[in-house]
Amino acid sequence: MSDLDGKAQVKLFNKLPKRGAFLLLDAIEHQDSLEMQEMEEAHEKVVVILNDLQNQASLQ
Structure with a gap:
C-alpha cells in the first residue's frame, strides 16, 4: 500500500x-x-551484544 500514491489508495x-x-x-x-x-x-x-563486547574488551 505504501507504494501506491494517494489517489490510487483512495480509489482502492x-x-x-x-x-x-x-x-x-x-x-x-x-x-x-x-x-x-x-x-x-x-x-x-x-x-546487549555491544555491552557484552565492551565488557569483554575491558577485561582483556
Whole structure:
C-alpha cells in the first residue's frame, strides 16, 4: 500500500466494501506496529551484544 500514491489508495478503498476496507486498514496498521516491535527488539539485542563486547574488551 505504501507504494501506491494517494489517489490510487483512495480509489482502492472506495472500491472495497466498508468492512473489507476496515479489515485491510486494520491489517496494515497491525503490520506497522509489528515491524516497530521487531525493530525495538532487534535494537535491544544489539545494545546487549555491544555491552557484552565492551565488557569483554575491558577485561582483556
